[in-house]
Amino acid sequence: MKFFKKNSQNKETAKLSMGKNSRKALTVYAAFVLCFTCFTTTAFAANDPITVVNNLSDFIFGLVRAVGMIMLGFGIVQIGLSLKSHDPSQRANGFLTLAGGAVITFAKEILTLITG
Template sequence: MTNFNKNNEKKTTQKLPMTGKVKTGFRTYCAAVVAVTALCSLGITAFAANEPIAVVNNLSDFIFGLIRAIGMILLGFGIVQVGLSLKSHDPSQRANGFLTLAGGIIITFAKEILNLIAG
């Protein structure tokens, strides 16, 4: 095994010299950034809804929106799998593609399916 380090000398690292004024200025800058960040993040007003049901409905809409996005991704991936299986004449990949496609459709329309079931 060859050694790629042609100079067998050990290299050492040293800190860059920093004067007292630079250290003080850097500390002041860091303190100002932390203070402005804390001021902006702690000063946000949280508006609460008048009805707790509205909050639950908004959360439900948000979660079902995320589920719909995941379903659309699976739907697209299933279409790609079916297309690739038709090109390569692979029946097992074709079956997996159709299962992924069906799962993507079910996940995409999960909210509507649950509304039909629940009434």
């Protein structure tokens, strides 16, 4: 039982060239990946259990801050696209995403203010 038919014709494949915008996007993406993977801080364990919990808390809030920054950027893009297309519902969603990203980005500071 054959699932795939072999094509009897030999087709040549052509190399697709990468445009200028695609090359810039790939460069920016590679820079972000390098920043998030290579330039991160490690949480070392210590003898004091409170220090270990604080290190873990700092690490988790660092991840939460990164997600908040991504949401902030996405909200700005949504607002820009809604201004271009004159779409009020997309504009409202953009402002809500922007506000949510700001709250998530500054979650640690907000919790510190609440708890004192």
